Amino acid sequence: MDGQPVEPRIEPTIEPTIEMEPNGPYIVHGPAVIVDADGHERRVEAGHSVKLCRCGHSATKPFCDSTHRTVDFVSRPHFEPERR
Secondary structure: OOOOOOOOOOOOOOOOEEEEOOOOOEEEEOOEEEEOOOOOEEEEOOOOEEEEOOOOOOOOOOEOOOHHHOOOOOOOOOOOOOOO
């Protein structure tokens, strides 16, 4: 060392992201917490992902089981906020 102070290493902030798979599920990239209607929590750790059903036909709701492929689910091509 040359006697200079060492700057603390700052890790980049990791934020959850939600990706829309065309004609498929939402992909949640952690870290995130998913809370169901009964208040049960499912943690998605950093570096991990889960797929959430958008077609409404999954037998494992809220998670995707790829049923969207057999029911010919067609999603909106882009995110469009609902009008109020």
